[in-house]
Amino acid sequence: MLGMLCIIIITLLLPPLGVFLVAGCGADLLINILLTLLGYFPGHIHAFYVEYVYYHRRKYNNASQPLPPAGGIYSPKVQNAGGTQYGTVPT
Known part of the structure; x- marks a missing residue:
């Protein structure tokens, strides 16, 4: 819970840093940097x-049926049960 609150505060100040901490370095980070350059909102x-997708998938990690892929998310860390294999976000 504390980790999620820290990520939200970081994202309010600098959105690409929040995406990096959740998804790592990849397509989602590049997309977010470009969107932030186009406009902060x-x-x-x-x-x-x-x-949201990251924490939603962490919440339902032990579900009996796998969750369908989330649209617009290209990071396997976020798609695969909220990145429970490895990560930079404290649990």
């Missing part, structure tokens, strides 16, 4: 969407 929308 689109970067926030994308960053909070990535974080």
Whole structure:
């Protein structure tokens, strides 16, 4: 819970950093950097969407049926049960 709150505060200040902490270095980070350069608000929308999918999938990690792929998310860390294999975000 504390880790999630820290990520939200970081994302409010700098959206690409929040995406990096959740998804790592990849397509989602590049998309977020471009959206943030186009306008600060689109970067926030994308960053909070990535974080929502990440924490939603962590919550339902032990579900009996696998979750369908989330649209617009290209990070396997976020798609695969919220990145429980490895990560930079404290649990």
